[in-house]
Amino acid sequence: xxxxxxxxxxxxxxxxxxxxxxxxxxxxxxxxxxxxxxxxxxxxxxxxxxxxxxxxxxxxxxxxxxxxxxxxxxxxxxxxxxxxxxxxxxxxxxxxxxxxxxxxxxxxxxxxxxxxxxxxxxxxxxxx
Numbered sequence: 001x002x003x004x005x006x007x008x009x010x011x012x013x014x015x016x017x018x019x020x021x022x023x024x025x026x027x028x029x030x031x032x033x034x035x036x037x038x039x040x041x042x043x044x045x046x047x048x049x050x051x052x053x054x055x056x057x058x059x060x061x062x063x064x065x066x067x068x069x070x071x072x073x074x075x076x077x078x079x080x081x082x083x084x085x086x087x088x089x090x091x092x093x094x095x096x097x098x099x100x101x102x103x104x105x106x107x108x109x110x111x112x113x114x115x116x117x118x119x120x121x122x123x124x125x126x127x128x
Contacts, residue, residue, distance in 0.1 A: 007080040010034075010073040017071045023060025025083040026101075029053065032077025037070045049074065058105045061087050 007030055010016055017023065019039055029050055036048040036056060047069060050056055056071055061084055082090065091098035 007078050009076065009078050012073055012075050014073045015070060016073060016079065017057055017067050017069075019068060019070050020066045023057055023067050025081050026055060026058040026061055026087065027071075028055045028080040028082065030078040030080050032073065032075040034071050034077060034079075035074050037072060038068070039070065044070075055101065058101055059109060062102070062105050063109060 010032075016027065016034060029052055031052055033049055033051045034056070035046055036050065037044045037046055039045075050071075057067070059065070059068065061082075087098070087101075
């Protein structure tokens, strides 16, 4: 992992977040691709592949619970990292995007509690 002014770079195979850890930020894929994987019954189940403009980890901004999935870089990727303060700033500047992220977070939360695979975002964030 390499930190930069606008985000972080990860290399293929590198773990970005781990299931069970405490989260304090969300990520927007600026370039490259990542996979969302859930550990089940001693194995792994791929839930989604996310690419430029997709986001993940937003549940950490809305619910105080451990991360539900691993996210691993499939390729070299650059991710914009938004903590709670960054997200609140986004809410003020771009309320429509913030509301869409909140809606997706709610749907993913319900799916996660029901044990269903979580869906890929219906909205993409413009790369920075």
